[in-house]
Amino acid sequence: MACQGDKLRKGSWQEEEDERLTASATLLGERKWDSIARLSGLMRSGKSCRMRWLNYLQPNLKRGHISAEEEQIIIQFHGQWGNKWARIARRLPGRTDNEIKNYWRTHMRKEIQTEEEGNFQPKVYSAKPELLYQNGDSTSAWKYSIRDYNSVDDNIGPAGSSLEHYELPSLTHMNSPYETRQYDWIPKLSNDQSQTEVHGEGNGLDWCFCDPAWNSEDSDISTLVSLGSLWDMN
DNA sequence: AATTACTCCAACCGCTATTAC
DNA sequence: AGTAATAGCGGTTGGAGTAAT
Known part of the structure; x- marks a missing residue:
């Protein structure tokens, strides 16, 4: 039992600590972390x-x-909100703000740095849907296309291809299973689907759904869970 | 094989916002 | 309304693992 004066542990967690914490959090709920820390006997801060x-x-x-x-999705929402990691994380079930933050720093910032070191060209993320998501290695498929079509002046893409901006129904990120699910539940959040509006340029990254009766930021996650889906990632 | 450089990510820190009293 | 405790957030750091030399 941790008492006053005992030194709190820091650094990496041991398996036994994880087990204790899991048991305590499950038992006591995910609140009152100081109490959980005390009652679990872990020499850790809440x-x-x-x-x-x-x-x-x-x-x-x-x-x-x-x-x-x-x-x-990370790129899209980061473009909208900046470094609001927790907010972005809420759009990615199963991912934590820390994870997204780390990912951005290690992967995305590198690309931005490269751009700033001379070859900067404003990106217009207008990728062809069929290239953005295809069978096989979707990761490389996406990276290939987002880079190859990243600006109007960039002619790295397949010969003869022309850059286009796509309207919402054919938005690239709606072509993935993940986004298809998003597309599925968003209209359900409104009782009157006809009221759901789509804002944005339709360039694939700068858009939003707006329902006059629904504030996505304030809505309870259980609403989304009850709709089925996003959490069902397997 | 040894050393150095780099990448990734878990964990910490400081600050702000929210809640409880 | 004021204060303390707690929760949440975003930035930063340190160490382990891996790649390059």
């Missing part, structure tokens, strides 16, 4: 327990690499 649970132990966390679809 803050540390919360962080470990949220980023590593809680159920429903997805493991493995960020998929092409997820990467696209």
Whole structure:
């Protein structure tokens, strides 16, 4: 039992600590982290327990690499909101803000840096849908296309291809299974689907759904869960 | 084989916002 | 309304693993 004066542990978590924390959080609920830290007997701060649970132990966390679809969503929302990692994470079930933040720093920032080191050209993410998602390695397919079509002046793409902007129904990110699910549930959030509006340039990355009666930011996640789907990633 | 450079990600820190009293 | 405790967020750091030399 941690008492006052005991030194709190820091650094990597041991398996036994994970087990204790999981048991305690399951039993006591995902609140009152200081109490959980105390009652579990872990020599950790509540803050540390919360962080470990949220980023590593809680159920429903997805493991493995960020998929092409997820990467696209990250880019899209980062463009809209900037470094609002937690907010972006809410759009990616199973991913944590920490994970997304790390991913952005290691993968995306590198690309931005490269651009800033001389070859900067404003990107117009107008990719051809059939290239953005195809059978096989969707990651490389997406990366290939997003780079090859990244600006109007960039002629790396297949010979004779012309750049186009696509209207919503053929948006590239709606072609993935992941986004298809998004597309499925968004209209369901409105009782009157005719009220659902689509805003944006239709260039694939700068758009939004707006329902006058629904504020996505404030809506309860259980609403989304009950609709089926996004959490069902397997 | 040894060393160095680089990448990735878990974990920490400081600050702000929210909640409870 | 004021204050303390707690939760949440975003930035940063440190270390393990891997690649390059």
